[in-house]
Each structure stands twice: as structure tokens, then as C-alpha cells.
Amino acid sequence: MRRPTNRIWRRATMIAVTVVCLAYAPIAMTELWPYARPGAPALGEWVMGRVVSPHYVTDALANRIAPYRHSLVPMIVHSVLGGALMLLGPAQLLTAARHRTRLHRVLGVVFAVTVYVSMAGAGIYLARTAPEDAFSGAAFWIVLATLLVGTVLSVTFGILAAIRGLLDLHQRWMLLCYGFLLTALLLRLEWGFLPRLLPGLTMEQINQVAITHLGLVVTFGALVASRARDRRTTIEGVSGSWAPLPVLAVAQLAGAAALLWIAYSYLDFGATGRRLLGAYLLPYAVGYVAMAVNARRAGRQGRHWAQEEWRLHLTALGLAPMLSVAAAPVFQQALGLDRLTALTAGVAIGCGMLAFAATTVVSLRVVRAGEVQAGVSRSVSGDRREAAVAGAVRRGSPG
Known part of the structure; x- marks a missing residue:
């Protein structure tokens, strides 16, 4: 029996993502x-009531009325346009895969405008709502604010990359943007299956578990997804590594x-702390x-660019806990949060922010490689011109 090829896996994944997004779009729009x-x-309420229980949904809605009342419009x-983005995302993936360039550009403009307007709605809600008054508390508010900034910056960098003709970077930033948008969908999925895995938890407690790993x-x-679409073995102008083994080792030790x-710190908080710790550590591992594994495999196969990108992200993942540890006391002091909430907020933003930083470093590597290659081309062209001039002079001189 033949094993499925990478192409089949990519197609199956795209179909699965498309189906889930299409199913979630009306839920988001009517929520x-x-x-x-x-x-x-x-x-969404109807589905959740049947997947979990009507009582679970009723309790969740009771806690959500007050935070949303001040910023309902x-x-x-935000939610209606968020549902539209669930439709536009798969459309963009499909037009890119089919090389429908003109349609992809038109839909891309619609996608970007929709992201900005939708995030503006979320921004108004966050600005009008104190962190402690947000649905599911201050840690959830901090995560929402971080996601908002990450989504807006990602789509902006994606646009700038497209304008400069850096299509590989455009693809990376737009995939990251859509990943941030998919946190809403994945959170709803966790509302459905986590109560079966962890019975007795409220939706607020489910949210606290989910934010530790969704980023x-x-x-x-x-x-x-970016690595699946980038089949280049090397990139002209890229040499060496910005994450050599000593740097990678130091990052992993610091992260450990x-x-x-x-x-x-989490073990000080009993069952709640153990639950949140497990929800963080298992996906992290x-x-x-x-x-x-992918970095090592790419190195053995001679795919140096793939190895470099995996290593940059592995370095960032190693440093993510350091950011979380540094952020927790800042949140505790600046926002007056209790120790558990501050710790959870720090843990929740660490991996997402460092992945964003790693994508930025990858972009800088590509841009720098382009500049190096352009410099080499200009140098070669200059040498050729000088050689041509010298040849003409020699041909024109008396023998």
C-alpha cells in the first residue's frame, strides 16, 4: 500500500481547513x-447546547452580557466581519494554489480591508473594557490585545512584502495573520471538547486553559504551512546561519x-495550577x-534554507518561556493582577510573540539576501562594463 505523498497531505489539509472555516463562518456572524x-x-449557542449542555451555555452567556454591553455595535x-474572513481565507489559499493572480489580488485587498475594520471593532471593545472586566478576566483581555496587534502587523507586513515583490514573505505573513484569526475558531472547538476532557469547568475556566497554548x-x-509551500533548497545570498549551534544551545538552556x-510557580496553585501547566507544557513539547526533528531532517537532506528557518523558530520557541517569565511580574505590578493571572497572561503571549519575532528574523534574512545578491549583480555588471571599455580602448589604440 502506497504512503500518502506530501502533495496529498497538503490537499487534504487545505480541504479540512476550508470545510471547518465554512462551517464556522455563520456561527461567527450570528454569535x-x-x-x-x-x-x-x-x-453557535444551538450547537454548543447540544454538544455540551444547555446549562453550560446559559452560564457562559450570563457572564458575557456585561462586558459586551458597552461595545455591542x-x-x-467584529464578529460579522470575522465570519467573512473565515470565507475569504480559504478563497485566498485556493486562488494562490491555482495561480489565479488577478482574483487573488482583488480578494487580497478585500481581505486586508476586512481585517483592519474587524480589528478596529475589537480594538474599540478592548479600549472601553478594563482588563479585569473583560469576559474571562484580565489574562484573556491581554491575549486578545496581543492577538489584535499581531494580526494587524502581520497583514500590514504581508501587504508591504507583496508591494516589494517578495512573494515568499508575503505568503508567510498572510499565513501567520490567518493563523491568528483562527484562534477564535479553535477556541470554540475547545469549548466543545474540553468540557468532556475536563468535566465541571465553566467556559471562563476553559478559556484560561485554552489561552495557554493557542498562540x-x-x-x-x-x-x-509556510514550509510546505516553500520548496527551495537554498536562497541566493543566504550563507551561514543566524542561529548557529552555540546560540541555539544557549536559547534552549535559558528556555529550560x-x-x-x-x-x-504553577504548582503553588494546586489543581488549577497543574491543569494550566499541563495545558501549556504538552503542546509546547x-x-x-x-x-x-524537521530542522535535523532538513540538514541531513541538504535543504539548508529549510533547516535555517526551522532553527530560527526553534530558537524563538526556546526563548518564549523567558519572555513569559519576564512579562508575568510586569503584568502583576502594572495592572495590579494576582500572581496566577499574571503568570497565565505571560505564558499565554510568550510563544505567539516569539513566533512573530522569528518570522520577522526570517524576513530580514530574505531581504538581506536580496540586497547581497543585488550588490553582487551590480559588481559583476560594473566589472563587465570596465572590461568592455578596456577592450574597446585596446582595439582602438595604434599597433
Whole structure:
């Protein structure tokens, strides 16, 4: 029996993502209608009531009314356009895969404008809502604010890369942007299956579990998608590594020390701390092993550019716990948060922010390689011109 090829896996993944996004789009669009008009249809509530229980949904809605009341119109705009983005994302992937350039550009403009307007609605909600008053608390507010900034910056960098003709970087940034957008969909999926895995938890507690790893999940997914579409073995102008073994080793050691601190801190909070620690460590370990294995495999196969990108992201993943450890006391002091909330907020943003930083470093590598290659081309052209002039002089001189 033949094993599925990478092409088949890519196609199957694209189909699966498209189906899930199409199914989620109407749920996102109608999610906040009942807050504006009681009794209005809400497909998400209906599905969740049958997947988990009506009581679970009723308790969750009771906690959401107050935070949304002050910014209902912006949040409805955000949710409706968020549903539209679930449709536009697969359309963009399909037009890119089919090389429908003109349609891809038109839809890209619509996608970018929709992202900006949708994120503006979310920004108004966050600006009007104190962190402690947000649905699921201050840690969730911090994660939402970080996602908003990451989404806006990603789509902006993607646009700039397209304008400069750096299509590989455009692809990376847009995939990262869509990964950030998919946190909403993945969170709803966790609302459905985590109550079965961890019975008795409220939706607020489910959210606290989910935010510890969603940043890693979506950014890792964007990285895998980027690497699947980039088949280059090398890039002209790229030599050596910006993540040599000594740098990589130091990052991993620092990350291991930070992970021990995070684990020690969470264990002070009993069952709640152990639950949050497990929700963070298990996906982290899976992502770490996957990056390390892919980096090693790419090196053995002579795919130096793939190895470099995997190593840059592996270095960033190693440093992510360090950022979390540094951010926790800042949140605690600046926002007056309790120690557990501050720790969870730091853990929740670490992997996503460092993956964004790694994508930035990858972009700088590509831009720098282009500059080096352009310099070499100019030097070669200059040498050829000088040689041509010298030859003409020699031919024109008397014998």
C-alpha cells in the first residue's frame, strides 16, 4: 500500500481547513445577535447546547452580557466581519494554489480591508473594557490585545512584502495573520471538547486553559504551512546561519530554566495550577520536538534554507518561556493582577510573540539576501562594463 505523498497531505489539509472555516463562518456572524435582539437566532449557542449542555451555555452567556454591553455595535461588526474572513481565507489559499493572480489580488485587498475594520471593532471593545472586566478576566483581555496587534502587523507586513515583490514573505505573513484569526475558531472547538476532557469547568475556566497554548498552536500551524509551500533548497545570498549551534544551545538552556520556574510557580496553585501547566507544557513539547526533528531532517537532506528557518523558530520557541517569565511580574505590578493571572497572561503571549519575532528574523534574512545578491549583480555588471571599455580602448589604440 502506497504512503500518502506530501502533495496529498497538503490537499487534504487545505480541504479540512476550508470545510471547518465554512462551517464556522455563520456561527461567527450570528454569535452576538442575541445581545442586540433577544431571541435572535444564534447557531453557535444551538450547537454548543447540544454538544455540551444547555446549562453550560446559559452560564457562559450570563457572564458575557456585561462586558459586551458597552461595545455591542463594534463587537457585532467584529464578529460579522470575522465570519467573512473565515470565507475569504480559504478563497485566498485556493486562488494562490491555482495561480489565479488577478482574483487573488482583488480578494487580497478585500481581505486586508476586512481585517483592519474587524480589528478596529475589537480594538474599540478592548479600549472601553478594563482588563479585569473583560469576559474571562484580565489574562484573556491581554491575549486578545496581543492577538489584535499581531494580526494587524502581520497583514500590514504581508501587504508591504507583496508591494516589494517578495512573494515568499508575503505568503508567510498572510499565513501567520490567518493563523491568528483562527484562534477564535479553535477556541470554540475547545469549548466543545474540553468540557468532556475536563468535566465541571465553566467556559471562563476553559478559556484560561485554552489561552495557554493557542498562540503556539496557530503559529506552529502557520510555520508548517509556510514550509510546505516553500520548496527551495537554498536562497541566493543566504550563507551561514543566524542561529548557529552555540546560540541555539544557549536559547534552549535559558528556555529550560524558565520552564522550570513556570512549573514551580504553577504548582503553588494546586489543581488549577497543574491543569494550566499541563495545558501549556504538552503542546509546547510537541511543537519543540516537531521543530527539532524537521530542522535535523532538513540538514541531513541538504535543504539548508529549510533547516535555517526551522532553527530560527526553534530558537524563538526556546526563548518564549523567558519572555513569559519576564512579562508575568510586569503584568502583576502594572495592572495590579494576582500572581496566577499574571503568570497565565505571560505564558499565554510568550510563544505567539516569539513566533512573530522569528518570522520577522526570517524576513530580514530574505531581504538581506536580496540586497547581497543585488550588490553582487551590480559588481559583476560594473566589472563587465570596465572590461568592455578596456577592450574597446585596446582595439582602438595604434599597433
